[in-house]
Amino acid sequence: MDFDIAPASPVPIYRQIVEQVRRLVASGQLTPGEELPSVRAVAQQHAINPMTVSKAYSMLELEGLLTRRRGVGMAVADVQRDAAPADKAALLRPALEAAAQTAHQLGFTTAEALQLFEEYLDRKKSHE
Template sequence: MHMNFAIAPSDPTPIYRQIVEQVRRQIAGGVIGPGKELPSVRAVAQEHAINPMTVSKAYSLLEAEGLLARRRGMGMVVADHPGQSDNAQRQSLLRPSLQAAAQQARQLGLTAQAALAQFEECLKETHQEERQ
């Protein structure tokens, strides 16, 4: 399985946290399910030119939360019962990103309508990329 991480080195959020949040969202959203293998620490580190310890830290945190499990010969996989992935949990995972985007829109002087139009366009682009 090839899992794409969107790592933003210039983001003030630490890289390991970016990885943790992306995996949480993909599990909560049902994008990756129980038993699904995650890319190796080395593969993620090489692909994004980051320290392997950063990836290892992210995976270890997710394992401690019960979202991931180590499988001999496979590496890290999504745990058999990674917790509830209900709508409220998915929304709570999205909220911090939306709050940051709302603050940026306000600082740029955008109306709510203009910001929502941008968000809808981003969603459409993301869905098109997933289909390719």
């Protein structure tokens, strides 16, 4: 598992990690019992402070999404239920609202914006 961290983003890095884990769990890409990379590994890979990663993992643990396994690290909690489609949409909606506003401000037509979105979806899918 690899986090997609954007250091230049206005979204704090710990929030980026939290939101990505939420989405991966909601989509079923992270399954109950699956281990997450260690705090140290994530911090080294992305050249970020380990406390940032630890804060994100702790927040997810408090939410009940992750569980701490002594001597092993963090794993997806076993009590997960499949996220309803509405839950998934709620996680996507803020990004879509921001993208729609930006597209409108830049003068894109709906067709142009949808074409760009499809291109990015296809590009992301081809990198999996």
